[in-house]
Amino acid sequence: MEKYGLFEGINEVIGITAGEWLNTAPLGIIVGDGIKVRLYSNHTRNLLEKSGELFINVIYDPVVFVISAFEDLHEGWFESTEPPVIKNTLAWVKFSARMEGNFAHLEFIQGEVLRKDIRAINRGFNAVIEAAVHGTRYLLSRNPELRDRILYYGRIVERCGGKREKEAFDLLLGYTGIRV
Ligand SMILES: Cc1cc2nc3c(=O)[nH]c(=O)nc-3n(C[C@H](O)[C@H](O)[C@H](O)COP(=O)(O)O)c2cc1C
Structure with missing residues (x-):
């Protein structure tokens, strides 16, 4: 998973689930023995339960995190919709997802590194x-x-x-x- 920027611990990314629209929400992807995410009752969880799939975008943009925390990013924010990729995303990954209790257990299906960015901690x-x-x-x-x-x-x-x-x-x- 490190190839796609996901390291041991909790990785804050944008989760994207597809329904009638592209639903975006910041999510913490937990990497340890396996890969999982804790989901509260929200659109992401509902959509993921139906589709069995979760896309994530690894991205540094703070505006993207704030907007997707409170509403969905409209189509103009995306550089691609299949797979869903928000502009300036560094890497995307598609997982299959299976809910067990409040956790979705994730398995890697496909991914791509689009850009590499060097950046000091801010x-x-x-x-x-x-x-x-x-x-x-x-x-x-x-x-x-x-x-x-x-x-x-x-x-x-x-x-x-x-x-x-x-x-x-x-x-x-x-x-x-x-x-x-
Ligand atoms: C940095 C960050 C990380 C978050 N991680 C999670 C998470 O792991 N699981 C979760 O259910 N909500 C998480 N949230 C909250 C959801 O992003 C938020 O409730 C969002 O509105 C859910 O959108 P949705 O209803 O479109 O799924 C996080 C929020 C932020 C800002």
Whole structure:
């Protein structure tokens, strides 16, 4: 799996499931003894249960993570729909998927590395990802502690991020209804 950028531990990627439309959602692909993903009740899980398939895109774009956390990317975001590939994706993989409890067990079918990108770690990017995780939970609970955490990550985005991270965080504030 390393060839496609997936290493031991949890790999944050964009999961794509096909139904009447292409459904996109950030997912954490867990690589250990096997490959699996924990799925809450969402569109991804419903579609995957029907199709038995999951596509993933490995991509660095923070805006793509935020938009797909809160809605689906429209067709203009894709450079290909068969297989589904979001613009600037580094690698895509197609898995067969079988649900067992709350986990989908994944088996590699096919994949392709499209680009290689060299990039230092940016704390602003990481902070957008953390804020997006809390943001999806905040929408469900409106827990003020989560709001505070999101704003904490926002300060890191402000200090360490580039334009794209700041744009992504701003979108996140809009989706979550948090404005300061
Ligand atoms: C970085 C990140 C990782 C996530 N990982 C998962 C995951 O592993 N499983 C899951 O069910 N939801 C995960 N989520 C939340 C879903 O992406 C979110 O609930 C999304 O709205 C589901 O979309 P859907 O209903 O179109 O499937 C994650 C969110 C973020 C921002």
